[in-house]
Amino acid sequence: EVQLVESGGGLVQPGRSLRLSCTASGFTFGDYAMSWFRQAPGKGLEWVGFIRSKAYGGTTEYAASVKGRFTISRDDSKSIAYLQMNSLKTEDTAVYYCTRDPAGTDYWGQGTLVTVSS
């Protein structure tokens, strides 16, 4: 069974950093691209970024709203995808989801809440 479990969320002050983890199981993690999405309270879904599998270079893409502040990486030996978030802003407050992306998203994690507030 495919499972994605996010962790690392919490309350953080504006300007600080936080790293989210997405631990995968039930499939060969290294074979898949992975994405991060977020959803601000009461709002719709927003794509954050994407990392390709190593077979496709392991390269990344980002939304303009996070580019230069957020970094996605992966550790295939541990089946974990990371979202490093720097210079956090209050508008980054959201539930963050990781997903598996074979050809469009198929599986979602349960999400982890990040609250940016002083």
Added chain:
Amino acid sequence: DIQMTQSPSSLSASVGDRVTITCRASQGISNYLAWFQQKPGKAPKSLIYAASSLQSGVPSKFSGSGSGTDFTLTISSLQPEDFATYYCQQYNSYPYSFGQGTKLEIK
């Protein structure tokens, strides 16, 4: 960037009804279109990819169609568990983008 427009933004229907939600892209996206269902307080669930292909385990009461700029999601024989918010998403080009969502409510 590609803008996705869903209609209607909300929809009231009865158990047993058939409903259709429309999604329009601001430019052609071939068939790189997905549909998601989200219930309050829960993670989204993937329903359809490539405009018309059902994700594994999704019942055939859900169907998608379209190509280019115009797409539809149809749900037949509505059951209480189908009342949720539905989102379309294009993954033809970065940045990926979503429609604003359609809230399907019980009449």
